[in-house]
Amino acid sequence: MTATESAPANVVGTPRLRKEDPKLLTGEGKYVDDIHVPGELWMGMVRSPHAHAKISSIETSAAAEMDGVHAVYTGAQLADMGLWIAPLPCAWPVTDDMVNPPHFPVATEAAHHVGDIVAVVLADSRYGAVDAAELVDVEYEVLPAVASIAEARDGSATAHHDLDSNKAFHWPLMPDPDALEAAFASATHVVKGEFVQQRLIPAAMEPRGVLAIPSPAGGDVTLYSATQVPHILKVMIAATTGLPEAKLRIIAPSVGGGFGAKLNVNPDELLAVTLANKLGRAVRWTESRSEAAFSTHQGRGQLQTIEIAADESGKIAGVRVHIDADMGAYMMLITPGVPLLGSFLYTGVYDVPAFGFTCDGYFTNLTPTDAYRGAGRPEASYAIERAMDMLAAKVGVGPDEIRRRNYLGGGGPFENLETASTLVFDSGNYGPSMDAALEMAGYADLRAEQQRRRDAGESKQMGIGLCTYVEICGLAPSRALGGLNYGAGGWEHAVVRFLPTGKVEVVTGSTPHGQGHETSWSMIVADKLGIDPDDVQVLHSDTAISPLGLDTYGSRSLAVGGVAVAMACDKVIEKAKLIAAHQMEANADDLEFAGGAFTVKGSPESTMPIQAIAFGAFTAHNLPDGMEPNLQEQVTFDPPNFAFPFGTHVAVVEVDEDTGDVSLMDYTAIDDCGTQINPLIVEGQVHGGIVQGVAQALWEEASYDADGNCKNPSFLDYLVPSAAEVPSMKLGSTTTPSTSNPLGVKGVGEAGTIGSAAAVINAVCDALSPYGVTDIAMPATPARVWKTIQQAKGGQS
Amino acid sequence: MIPAPVDYVEAESADAAIAALTQHGDEAKLLAGGHSLIPLMKFRLATPTVLVDIGRLGDLSYINDGGDHIAIGALTTHRALETSALLQADAPIMAHVASQVGDPSVRHRGTLGGSLAHGDPASDLPAALLASGGSVVAKGPNGERVIPASELFTGFLETALAADELMTEVRIPKATGAGWSYQKFNRRAQDWAIVGAAAVASGNGDGTRVALVNMGPTPMLSSAVGSALSGGASAADAAALAAEGTSPPEDLNGDAEYRSHLARVLVKRALDEAGS
Incomplete structure (x- = not known):
């Protein structure tokens, strides 16, 4: 796709280069670690080397005596200093009786995962803080560690020694248990899949970091944090420290990716703010890459069981799902809610008459889990899409055919359709998505080549995997969140103001960290107001400039925040129209607004550009009686429903049977995110998302030993793929506008991730199907694939 | 960290x-x-x-024709090896293997001497040196000595270089027109080999040398394969012996059984490509 730099009249829907990029690509972006103030102190974290241990004693004197060390604090000392009034927050207590052990920034009596902070050093240099932290001598009484979900279920050891069980909650979504029972009782075919969603280490290009600066007069603290959620962070810091909200300013400067891992409220953020406030000096910390496996939450971590009941033709009668979810050591901000976000999507894109879902959350002595690109939804899509391939094999039809037989709405267009999981899908049209994907992938030719290789007995076999996904985006209708016990709403706020010079300033509560909000919001405003997108300045990510907002996660920015911007533009036009009518001495109903100017219908010579009206609103010399000066409007948009993007992905893999190596030969994705604002940004999001999902399928897994130590916390062993590992992807789109917002947009940030892991594993299983292989665990490493082939061959002989 | x-x-x-x-x-x-x-x-x-x-010792960065061998300064970067016309003509396996190390930024800074002196069994270049039958020049307080590749790697990350010795030069016998192959198996382009196999059919009566990557504590020659080939075994029969005398590591990428299997597969491929 070729991007244009000019400013055509209608920019929405055209690919445009991002206005953020020149700064970021030339190193002009300022990340937290780039910002320095005089007198700043570095925190060095003393972290538990044990997954579960009581703290017997802490000797800090050697560290405290080191040159350049300002102070060393243990958890007990910090507790005595009264720096916080509540533990770290969990905003999503999914059930009334959910177990939530207290979690303070620094452990006081026991450490519950490797990397749990037990003391903090303050020193005048980063290296000095790390050296001093090494001198803190902690004696531990090591306790048995719970290092997996299986061990947590078994319960012979508990992750928190004062709890009797590792179970945190049981959450059911059972709209009609009797109907579900009946569906399975009368089914011709029942397939059952058991899948492991391995733990993943989020690996944003910029690690997390904080810098808290107290005001010279005292009492106010500005926190720079590499966060996705400055607004939420501000509320939560106030609630946990007792510092008045009005005394806190949170700034997310340039933020280098988040993928969910930067939407938390972390110990380091609370430590920096409270210590800076206490000491009157700036306090900072930047996590090292290896530290990130312990100091930032991880993603996934679920054991899934899914069963599909179907009739003879493969038409689904019911879907039953149970998952055991690994919370890790503590409940972070939305840890227990992640499986719930997925629960509604285990019916996928299919017409499922009866559905039931249960989830048990368990504590382990591992790094806490929380949102990671897709948050619950890639897991759900994986389970249903893997199980659909199993059903296809059982029924004896192709993976495309089994899907077509079960699409919602018969595979044709629909709007506002209620599903068995209780949600109402805004719009969909799944059949054409499959048609387009198979066409673009060259499906018939691929199958022919696959057959040729099989017939020839070649050692490099081919597999073709399909996935039709749907996701829940546009988080979220506030009432729906309330129904799920979530501790906040889902609205978003926007201000659109004309400046006296005719330029426009937009204030958004949505906080970008790589998505290109400045570009997309400018395009929306440009088309609405008939101005050049370069005349639009988008302000964000600073709670002093944008006090109202709920930030960026769950593919919500455009479908909620972008819509708020568009609606604020409409209000600006409404007011401008009244001013124009007044000044042009015309009836407002006789005015048309187009191309940035008001014109009296039928008198094209009588026209007034909106910039002139804006200046008039600023001088206020000649406004209608009683009208307030200035042309500025605000909107808080609370969406009436979620948005449900969808798409079909086709992965083609080559499996080398001699080595077990899987290489991704080709990848086709047809995505439908509703109306597109900037197709170039859509492509970028889809590219990154696909690779992140492929990474789960083929490369990434946080591996732990029996004692709860992460075996691969560095990029040496934790295999994040690079561009060299993926083919050039073939992308296309269909457009089915959402009914949940006036722009018809749906969101695309997570789409690629939600479709790709299932497509790739379906392809690997397809390649190995002649051996009778029906499943392979993620990541499908060469060793695992080779052993699977050997076992399958052994089973045949 | x-x-x-x-x-x-x-x-x-x-x-x-x-x-x-x-x-x-x-x-x-x-x-x-x-x-x-x-x-x-x-x-x-x-x-x-x-x-x-020693990164600024420019006089230790060179690739020269030494008559029957190519002389390479120890501080020559992988990138210089990769792009050397001399190596491509007379010791092509060295140029190719250098191109398989890490990623471009690594290859622009990493040096041949550094890689060999580190003695990592998972590194690519030690295997190329072994399969080529090369040697290194070590300089110490008492002067220079030549260490054959087969005697260089003495233990895990240990070499025959003394604590006060500096490797100054690497010598690769010319193998102009000889068959060769390097089979590197890894999961991402930039990674170390899970297992690798280098083969050079020297063509001067020495037979074919096969070296293995990441199949034990040191970079190693496969004597079992070499002996079998000298005894007239077919490539397939010789390759079947590739795991003999090895003690492969076990890690997240694979256990000893898998690595032993890979060694057999990769040696077979290497021998086939080298025309042995």
């Missing part, structure tokens, strides 16, 4: 570097490209108290 405090000495010459090594003994480490040493230091798995930086 952050390395422990360390003193830094910039060597002005090879002799100055040797003098610094003599002075500081085991406490000192030579710093060339730094691509093996610095990560170890950042994890505090290596904590030398003195770093002797």
